[in-house]
Amino acid sequence: MFGTLTAESKDDLMARGYSRRHMLKAAMLVGGGATALAMNPEFAAAAPARGLIRISLNECWTGPMAPGAKAAADIISQCNRYSPNEERGKLIKAISAMEKIPEDHIVPWPGSNEALARSVVAFCSPTKGLVTADPTYETAGTAAKYIGAPIKAVPLTADYRHDVKAMLAANPKAGLYYVCSPNNPTGTLTPMADIEWLVNNKPKGAVVVVDEAYIHFTAAYPNNTATHLVAGGKDVVVLRTFSKIFGMAGMRVGFAMGRPDLLVKLNMHDDGALNTDLPIPSIACATASLTQANLIAQRRKELNDVRGMTVDFLKKQNLRLILPTETNMLMVDWKTKTAHEMQTAF
Numbered sequence: 001m002f003g004t005l006t007a008e009s010k011d012d013l014m015a016r017g018y019s020r021r022h023m024l025k026a027a028m029l030v031g032g033g034a035t036a037l038a039m040n041p042e043f044a045a046a047a048p049a050r051g052l053i054r055i056s057l058n059e060c061w062t063g064p065m066a067p068g069a070k071a072a073a074d075i076i077s078q079c080n081r082y083s084p085n086e087e088r089g090k091l092i093k094a095i096s097a098m099e100k101i102p103e104d105h106i107v108p109w110p111g112s113n114e115a116l117a118r119s120v121v122a123f124c125s126p127t128k129g130l131v132t133a134d135p136t137y138e139t140a141g142t143a144a145k146y147i148g149a150p151i152k153a154v155p156l157t158a159d160y161r162h163d164v165k166a167m168l169a170a171n172p173k174a175g176l177y178y179v180c181s182p183n184n185p186t187g188t189l190t191p192m193a194d195i196e197w198l199v200n201n202k203p204k205g206a207v208v209v210v211d212e213a214y215i216h217f218t219a220a221y222p223n224n225t226a227t228h229l230v231a232g233g234k235d236v237v238v239l240r241t242f243s244k245i246f247g248m249a250g251m252r253v254g255f256a257m258g259r260p261d262l263l264v265k266l267n268m269h270d271d272g273a274l275n276t277d278l279p280i281p282s283i284a285c286a287t288a289s290l291t292q293a294n295l296i297a298q299r300r301k302e303l304n305d306v307r308g309m310t311v312d313f314l315k316k317q318n319l320r321l322i323l324p325t326e327t328n329m330l331m332v333d334w335k336t337k338t339a340h341e342m343q344t345a346f
Contacts, residue, residue, distance in 0.1 A: 008268070058184070058214075058329050060247035062299065068246070068289035072281035079280050087283040088276070094290050095255060099227045107263045108283070109275050112213055112239040112254035115266055117143040119176060119237060119256075122265035123207045124149035128175025131167045135331075137184040137211060140176070149175075156183070160322055160331075162190040164198040173203055180211040181226075182218060187325025189218060195226055199234050207262060209237045213254075214327040216245040216296055217303060230257045237262055244328070245299055246289045251282040303328050317345040 064072070078084040088108060096103045109115045120143040124130050129150030132141050136156075144151050152170035157163045162179050177198055181190040199208050210226040218224060229236040241254035256263055267275070289295075310330065314321055319342075322331040334342050 057249070058244060058327070059249045060245055060299070060328070062302075063247045064251070064285055065246060065289045065292050065295050067292055067295075068248070068285035071288035072251075072285040075280055075284045081280075082277075083280065087280050087287065088278065091253075091255075091283050091287045091290075094287050095257075098290060099222075099225075099257065101227055101231045101257055104260050105230055105263070106255055106257055107266070107275055108253065108255045108278055110252035110254070110278060111243055111249075112211065112241040112256070113139055115237075115239055115254065115256040116140055116178075116209065116211065118266040119207070119209050120144050120149065121147060122262075122268065123176040123209075125175060126150070128173070128206075129171050130176050130178060131171050131174045132178045133162050133167070133180070133183065135185060136162075136178070137180045137213075140178040140209070156186065156188075160186040160188045162194065164190070164194045168198060168201060173206075175206055177202060177206065177208045178211065179208060180213075182212075182214040182325075182327045184214065184327075185329055185331045186322050187214070187327040187329050187331065188322075189220075189224060189326055192224055192226070196229070199229055199236055202235070205235070207235045207237060209239065211239045213239065213241045214244055214329075215240070217300060217327040219300070219326065227257060230259070233259060235259075235262070242286045242289065245296060245303075246286070248282070248285060248289070251279070251285055253278060253282045253286040314345075319345055 063069070075084070075087070091108055092103050092106050095101075095106050099106075107115075116139050120130060120140055124144055124147070126148050129152060130140060130144040131152045131154065134153035134155050141151055141153065150171070152167075152174070154163055154167045154170050160183070162181065162183070164177075164179070167177055179190060179195055179198070181195065182188060183190070195208070195210060202208060208229075210229075212225060215221050215225055226236060226238050230238055237256055237258035239254065239256055242251065243249035243254070256266065307325070307328070307330070311321060311323070314330070314332065319337075320333040322333060325331070332342075337345070
């Protein structure tokens with residue numbers, strides 16, 4: 001009935017208050033991840049219209065970086081082997097050197113969405129809820145609702161950042177506090193001092209997940225990342241993806257950073273194959289791209305230039321924008337306009 005769940009994982013879920021029904025949903029979630037969520041009609045996405053210019057997924061329009069694309073192409077002929085040159089280990093070493101954290105604090109994933117959904121299963125339960133922001137990236141909330149965990153969605157501050165004190169007050173006994181910084185969809189950074197406050201004041205045993213999918217777009221990177229909290233042994237998991245500034249959305253590579261005892265819980269309910277069997281060309285592309293500081297800075301500048309042009313255009317259409325944004329997304333307040341008026345303005 002419980003698919004890939006081992007006896008140990010069943011005992012863990014039951015000890016944390018999961019019913020048999022929600023245990024089955026947890027098994028489906030770790031077994032199918034985003035696919036399992038999509039099976040729920042409430043969360044299923046509509047198929048894209050033909051000829052649609054798609055800008056809703058915040059993909060990087062330039063594609064993979066040239067060194068990464070070359071590395072992927074060069075290794076294609078060796079893909080008859082599962083791991084011809086220990087590519088996964090090379091990626092972990094590169095991340096460790098870049099982020100200054102131990103190698104055993106890093107686990108690659110196919111993007112970061114899967115690790116986020118599993119974090120909800122690992123640290124939430126029917127008695128240990130999720131606290132998130134509103135609006136923010138929805139996967140954590142979707143996963144929590146799917147497994148029956150209580151959810152508190154706390155409005156952002158007046159300047160559209162996470163209100164960490166209100167988040168803690170909303171549920172002082174939560175299992176997981178989710179901070180997306182820079183936030184999707186507002187593009188705003190939550191000050192590191194606020195994240196540190198939440199980490200230092202949360203309930204014992206709770207985990208703070210910091211989603212840094214868009215961190216490379218920010219001017220202050222790497223001085224505004226939560227990786228120092230991971231290095232300091234805090235109850236923190238930091239998520240990253242190569243889908244955004246690195247232009248690798250279709251190659252599905254990301255990683256989670258945290259203490260080993262936290263990361264192992266993300267794989268507790270299956271055999272861990274999902275993050276050990278990543279495609280070799282994708283890993284090679286990620287490893288070669290990660291250290292391209294000049295290309296990252298160049299893409300950041302290109303994005304800033306295009307974003308500035310877009311902001312100027314939208315302001316001329318008398319649209320109210322949520323600014324400043326530090327990412328490749330913009331949030332527009334159109335409460336006073338109809339959908340037709342918005343379409344005409346764009």
